[in-house]
Amino acid sequence: xxxxxxxxxxxxxxxxxxxxxxxxxxxxxxxxxxxxxxxxxxxxxxxxxxxxxxxxxxxxxxxxxxxxxxxxxxxxxxxxxxxxxxxxxxxxxxxxxxxxxxxxxxxxxxxxxxxxxxxxxxxxxxxxxxxxxxxxxxxxxxxxxxxxxxxxxxxxxxxxxxxxxxxxxxxxxxxxxxxxxxxxxxxxxxxxxxxxxxxxxxxxxxxxxxxxxxxxxxxxxxxxxxxxxxxxxxxxxxxxxxxxxxxxxxxxxxxxxxxxxxxxxxxxxxxxxxxxxxxxxxxxxxxxxxxxxxxxxxxxxxxxxxxxxxxxxx
Numbered sequence: 001x002x003x004x005x006x007x008x009x010x011x012x013x014x015x016x017x018x019x020x021x022x023x024x025x026x027x028x029x030x031x032x033x034x035x036x037x038x039x040x041x042x043x044x045x046x047x048x049x050x051x052x053x054x055x056x057x058x059x060x061x062x063x064x065x066x067x068x069x070x071x072x073x074x075x076x077x078x079x080x081x082x083x084x085x086x087x088x089x090x091x092x093x094x095x096x097x098x099x100x101x102x103x104x105x106x107x108x109x110x111x112x113x114x115x116x117x118x119x120x121x122x123x124x125x126x127x128x129x130x131x132x133x134x135x136x137x138x139x140x141x142x143x144x145x146x147x148x149x150x151x152x153x154x155x156x157x158x159x160x161x162x163x164x165x166x167x168x169x170x171x172x173x174x175x176x177x178x179x180x181x182x183x184x185x186x187x188x189x190x191x192x193x194x195x196x197x198x199x200x201x202x203x204x205x206x207x208x209x210x211x212x213x214x215x216x217x218x219x220x221x222x223x224x225x226x227x228x229x230x231x232x233x234x235x236x237x238x239x240x241x242x243x244x245x246x247x248x249x250x251x252x253x254x255x256x257x258x259x260x261x262x263x264x265x266x267x268x269x270x271x272x273x274x275x276x277x278x279x280x281x282x283x284x285x286x287x288x289x290x291x292x293x294x295x296x297x298x299x300x301x302x303x304x305x306x307x308x309x310x311x312x313x314x
Contacts, residue, residue: 012211012214013201013210013211013213013214014180014183014184014201016214017128017129017214018129018180020125020259020260020263021121021122021125021126021128021129021259021263022121022122022125022263023047023119023120023121023129023176023179024119024120024172024176025117025118025119025120025172025175025176025179026118026119026120027103027117027118028103028115028116028117028160028171028172028175029099029103029104029105029115029116029117029118030103030104030105030113030114030115030116030160031084031104031105031107031112031113031114031115031116032104032105032106032107032109032110032112032113033057033086033105033106033107033108033109033110033111033112033113034107034108034109034110034111034112035086035107035108035109035111036086036087036090037085037086037090037107037108038083038084038085038086038087038088038090038091038092038093039083039084039085039092039093039094039095039098040081040082040083040092040093040094040095041081041082041083041095041096042081042096043079043080043081044079045079045121045126045127045130046079046118046119046120046121046126046130047076047077047078047118047119047129047130047133047179048076048077048078048082048116048117048118048119049074049075049076049077049116049117049119049175049178049179049182050069050074050075050077050084050114050115050116051073051074051075051114051115051116051153051156051178052069052070052071052072052073052074052112052113052114053071053072053113053114053115053153053157054071054110054111054112054113055071055111055112055113056068056069056070056071056112057069057084057085057086057112057114058084058085058086058087058088059075059082059083059084060082060083060084060085060088061077061080061081061082061083061135061136062080062081062135064136066088067136067138069114070140070141071141072140072141072142072146072150072153073138073139073140073141074138074139074146074149074153074178074182075136075137075138075139076133076136076137076139076179076182076183076186077135077136078130078133078134078135078136079130079135080135080136082136083095084114086112115156115157115160117175117178117179119179122263122266122267123266124262124266125259125262125263125266128255128256128259129197131246132196132197132198132245132246133196133197133198134196134198137182137183137186137198139182139185139186143185146185148181148184148185149178149181149182149185152174152177152178152181153178155174156171156174156175156178159171159174183198186198187199187201187202196244196245196246197244197245197246199244200241200244200245203240203244205230205231205232205237205240206230206240206241206244206245208229208230208231209226209227209229209230209237209241209249212226212229213226213252213253213256214256217253217256217257217260217279217280218277218278218279218280219280220280221249221250221253222250223237223238223248223249223250226241226249237249254290254294255294257279257280257281257290258290258291258294258295260279261275261279261287261291261299262291262295262302265299265302265303266302268303272284272287272288272299272300272303275287275299276288287299288300
């Protein structure tokens with residue numbers, strides 16, 4: 001089993017999480033529209049990016065004022081319903097059904113052109129990240145950290161329009177990079193610091209603690225040790241970490257250990273005793289107990305289910 005992502009002190013948490021969770025863009029779609037139009041899409045266990053290549057449109061999510069997008073803007077959408085429209089007052093129609101049998105939808109012209117990408121995760125692994133991300137993140141074209149996003153977006157658009165041999169593979173890889181660069185832009189150059197886990201990563205003190213956790217998950221971490229790395233008192237560190245990340249420091253350590261374990265078992269890495277040791281558990285029984293409490297099943301049963309599932313794939 002390869003746990004290199006969690007045993008390298010230079011590993012950054014974003015790379016660690018996206019790699020372990022098996023995050024990748026599994027579908028690219030395109031919208032060309034003109035005139036009056038409005039499409040709504042349901043909430044799903046996925047991360048979505050929407051990028052505007054030409055024109056303008058409005059993007060709406062629950063609890064937020066409509067956001068006007070211009071060419072070059074990219075937004076990330078979490079586990080929420082959302083809508084795109086030429087005008088936020090227009091009656092919405094079901095957009096998902098339009099894409100049931102195609103990846104390109106044309107509505108009256110091409111005054112507005114946008115692309116979307118669905119970021120999927122390995123089965124059962126989406127919750128760890130989606131539960132900690134805001135439902136909406138915007139990377140404006142003119143933001144300080146958007147240069148790389150703009151470059152990749154132009155390459156992606158060119159690749160899609162060329163349709164050359166291997167275009168689907170190249171487009172998928174570019175889309176993967178676009179998502180990472182968009183998240184980077186949100187954490188590194190945003191005027192408004194994002195909430196949740198991304199905001200914690202961008203915090204100098206909490207970021208040091210998170211990098212330490214992801215650099216060596218097997219360490220016997222304590223609140224005192226992590227607080228020392230952050231340069232804070234135990235009480236202040238624990239309160240800030242809990243408020244920003246959404247769970248206490250050691251709860252986060254436990255959740256990430258078990259997420260790594262579930263991902264490993266789903267891949268067929270079923271040496272449970274060795275897995276328990278590599279994740280920092282003092283015994284296989286302690287690991288089994290923690291896994292059962294978190295997921296309602298034992299590591300052995302999870303591994304067996306993964307084996308059966310793999311046997312039916314072709």
